[in-house]
Amino acid sequence: MSGRADETxxxxxxxxxxxxxxxxxxxxxxxxxxDDLAGYLAESGGDPEEEFGPAAELARELTGAPAPSAGPAADARAWHWTADLFHDVKMLNEYGAQGWEVDGVDGKGLFVSARDPEHPQQWEYRRELVSPGRRRSVLGLLAPDGWEPCGRWVCFEYFKRPRAASLGPAAELTAPPGAPGRNIFLSPKFYAFVSAVLVLTAAALVPLLRSVGAELDGSDDSLDTVLGLLTGGAVGALVPMTVLWLAARRRGRRR
Structure with missing residues (x-):
């Protein structure tokens, strides 16, 4: 058995x-x-295709190559979009209720979604933190409830299932809304998180740079200009993020 596993x-x-x-x-x-993948397998003892998915798909994820197209019709109705981790599942379920089915995550980390033009169905989604050695157990736990994997990004795996299992015929949409007008959805929590990181980084750099300046020439006056530039850069980064956040809120109210 071990020899057969090695051959696989x-x-x-x-x-x-x-x-x-x-x-x-x-x-x-x-x-x-x-070597890295082999190390994961040595720890998990799993099958490589079960742990990492098909080799061709894994190669596309590692190189950022586009997934093979199913044809012009599929390309025409595909929608590539993304949302931050603070509300990606919320957005997935919101658009899943409008009939958008996620077929995968492309090399850029974007959800690739499509909607059946003739018989659109509602979908629901969930996200799991999946390590290479835990993937098989997660799939085994979710499969009996109808969940199937629909894309991976870093250590997160997304799952989908049709809502027809719980809603029956009501899951089919008769008049779905039009296609979304944008493809990037960032939440206020995301901007708050980035802002906090910038502030904490600046706070950590100030005493460090002053210490370096004191060691170099016994005075911290030589670094005042550098500190000013760092502070100005942090503030300058917050301004466009705030503008983007306000624009996103206004756009959301118009939807």
Whole structure:
């Protein structure tokens, strides 16, 4: 059994290495990537395809290559969008109720969604924190309730299921709203988080830079200009974020 498992793993990594090479990844990066993945498998003892997904799909995620298209019609109705982690599940369910089904997460981290033009159905979503060694158990827990994976981003995996299981025929939409007019959804919590990070970073840098200046010439006057530039840069970064947040709120009220 162990020999068969080794053959499966070797075949998976051979296919992955070939696809990564075709995508233009340097040989040293391919070797390092395979070593990292092999290390995960050694700890989890799982099957590589169950842990990482199909080799071709994993290669697209690692290189940012576009997913193969199902044809012009699919491209025409696809919608690529994103939301921050503070409210991505909320937005997924909001648009899932409008018939948008997520088919995956592309190399840029965007949800790839489509809506059946003839018989749009409502969908619901959830997100799980999934480590390589935990993926099989998470899938086993969610599958009996109809949840199926629909995309991964870093250590997060998204799951979907049709609401027809609970709503029946009422899950089909007769007059869904039009396609969204934007594709980036950032929450106030996201802007507050970024602002807090900037403030804390500036607060940490001030005593550090003053200490460095004191060690260099016994005075912190030489760094006053640098500190001023850092403070101005932090404030300057907050201004456009505030403008974007206000614009997003106004746009949300118009929807």
């Amino acid at each position: 793993t070797d075949g998976y990594f051979d296919e992955l290495a070939a696809v990564l090479a075709e995508a233009g990844m340097p040989a040293d990066r391919i070797g390092a990537t395979l």
